[in-house]
Amino acid sequence: MIPDDGYGGMGVSTIRVLIAKPGLDGHDRGAKVVARALRDAGMEVIYTGLHQTPEQIAEAAIQEDVAVVGLSILSGAHNTLVPKVIQLVKAKGGEDVLFLVGGIIPEEDVDFLKSCGVAEVFGPGTPTEHIVEYIRQRVGQRPQPGRGSPGGGP
Amino acid sequence: MGRLFPYGGKAYVIGVTGPPGVGKSTLVDGLIGRLRDRGGSVAVLAVDPTSPFTGGALLGDRVRMSAHAADRGVFVRSFATRGYLGGLCRAVGDALRVVDAAGFDYIIVETVGTGQAEVDVMRYAPTVVVVLVPGLGDDVQMIKAGLLEVAHVLVVNKADREGAQRMIAQLRALLELSPPSGWTPPIVATVATRGTGVDELVEKIDLHREYMMREGRWEASRRRLLIWELEELVRRQAASAVLREAREGPLWERVCRELFSRRLAPHQAARKLWEDFLARTVRGDGGEGVPD
Numbered sequence: 315m316i317p318d319d320g321y322g323g324m325g326v327s328t329i330r331v332l333i334a335k336p337g338l339d340g341h342d343r344g345a346k347v348v349a350r351a352l353r354d355a356g357m358e359v360i361y362t363g364l365h366q367t368p369e370q371i372a373e374a375a376i377q378e379d380v381a382v383v384g385l386s387i388l389s390g391a392h393n394t395l396v397p398k399v400i401q402l403v404k405a406k407g408g409e410d411v412l413f414l415v416g417g418i419i420p421e422e423d424v425d426f427l428k429s430c431g432v433a434e435v436f437g438p439g440t441p442t443e444h445i446v447e448y449i450r451q452r453v454g455q456r457p458q459p460g461r462g463s464p465g466g467g468p
Numbered sequence: 469m470g471r472l473f474p475y476g477g478k479a480y481v482i483g484v485t486g487p488p489g490v491g492k493s494t495l496v497d498g499l500i501g502r503l504r505d506r507g508g509s510v511a512v513l514a515v516d517p518t519s520p521f522t523g524g525a526l527l528g529d530r531v532r533m534s535a536h537a538a539d540r541g542v543f544v545r546s547f548a549t550r551g552y553l554g555g556l557c558r559a560v561g562d563a564l565r566v567v568d569a570a571g572f573d574y575i576i577v578e579t580v581g582t583g584q585a586e587v588d589v590m591r592y593a594p595t596v597v598v599v600l601v602p603g604l605g606d607d608v609q610m611i612k613a614g615l616l617e618v619a620h621v622l623v624v625n626k627a628d629r630e631g632a633q634r635m636i637a638q639l640r641a642l643l644e645l646s647p648p649s650g651w652t653p654p655i656v657a658t659v660a661t662r663g664t665g666v667d668e669l670v671e672k673i674d675l676h677r678e679y680m681m682r683e684g685r686w687e688a689s690r691r692r693l694l695i696w697e698l699e700e701l702v703r704r705q706a707a708s709a710v711l712r713e714a715r716e717g718p719l720w721e722r723v724c725r726e727l728f729s730r731r732l733a734p735h736q737a738a739r740k741l742w743e744d745f746l747a748r749t750v751r752g753d754g755g756e757g758v759p760d
Contacts, residue, residue, distance in 0.1 A: 328523070353524035353525060354522050356524045358525045360527045362534060363531035363532075363534050367538065369538040370534055371537075374530060374537055377545055378530075
């Protein structure tokens with residue numbers, strides 16, 4: 315059931331997530347599985363499609379006013395791409411965005427990514443419920459900035 | 469919103485609607501490109517459906533528009549219907565007002581995949597593009613009732629497919645049957661993935677825009693929208709005021725009891741509550757629910 319916001323629509327607290335595929339690898343099965351799982355958990359998921367530059371992803375994150383950006387990378391270029399995306403999003407005013415990374419990330423790179431601002435790295439085999447739960451805990455209670463009333467009132 | 473309002477009213481709104489999977493987003497991508505080429509800034513408000521079961525949504529319209537993702541003259545915002553019917557969502561009116569005030573030259577409103585009655589887009593967009601594909605064939609009969617009537621420009625996309633010419637002929641025949649007016653919707657054949665026909669589409673949109681600009685038609689459509697919005701808001705305020713009064717009033721429980729025991733039909737009950745509301749608040753004579 316869709317929670318009622320008194321206007322016959324949903325409340326303002328719906329979590330919006332951008333799922334993006336930066337760089338050159340063309341494997342988006344994992345990204346789509348996660349997108350689907352988050353959708354089924356009641357979130358609004360914006361999927362960017364393949365081969366996105368960090369600039370495109372950052373612009374999309376700001377325009378869509380998302381609370382979470384999930385980056386799926388299987389190309390090995392994560393140490394270059396991820397910090398770039400985070401830096402651009404923050405520069406454009408997305409200080410509160412939660413960054414998650416999925417894909418093939420070697421254990422030894424996880425600490426580096428976290429030091430760049432990644433909240434968590436989810437490798438292959440992560441149950442999707444973990445990701446859902448993690449996002450809910452980190453974003454759920456926090457008021458989402460910049461979100462207007464959907465009611466149409468002034 | 470009140471502070472933004474005076475700055476709006478300048479952008480030209482183009483609606484794009486049609487059944488799911490006909491290529492609306494890909495066409496919009498083509499439109500963005502052409503409008504950017506001639507120097508206009510473009511905001512796109514794209515609506516996708518919310519799952520009625522989980523409340524979640526997968527908003528995929530950006531996938532087709534990523535070529536413009538880093539262009540500062542292009543703003544794309546995805547919306548979920550959030551349970552709202554009509555092909556749009558509740559927030560779209562406010563969102564339009566914001567991007568309008570922000571100074572975009574064009575605003576493209578892309579609806580969810582629609583079938584018959586999801587024609588809300590006509591309220592917001594003076595020019596509505598309806599996108600169809602060959603293979604809807606016999607369904608043309610079904611579509612004519614809703615979608616075709618709101619179209620100012622008809623697009624047969626995926627026109628490289630079999631049946632495109634037949635579809636165009638069918639549409640033309642249908643349009644000939646519609647009552648004569650100052651504007652007959654042109655039919656444009658496109659292959660959006662290759663960009664074929666998009667120039668012609670822009671041309672037809674321009675033609676309709678010029679038509680709307682003549683004899684105050686655009687101004688009239690903008691006024692219709694504002695009046696409609698005003699009426700909607702008044703209706704909503706009035707309804708919640710009456711309902712709040714009724715629930716707190718002494719008549720509520722009695723009316724409900726009579727409703728449950730089927731002595732009073734719902735519309736009779738509603739009438740009773742309304743009369744009581746009028747008596748107590750407007751006429752101020754106490755109403756029948758107040759004990760004497």
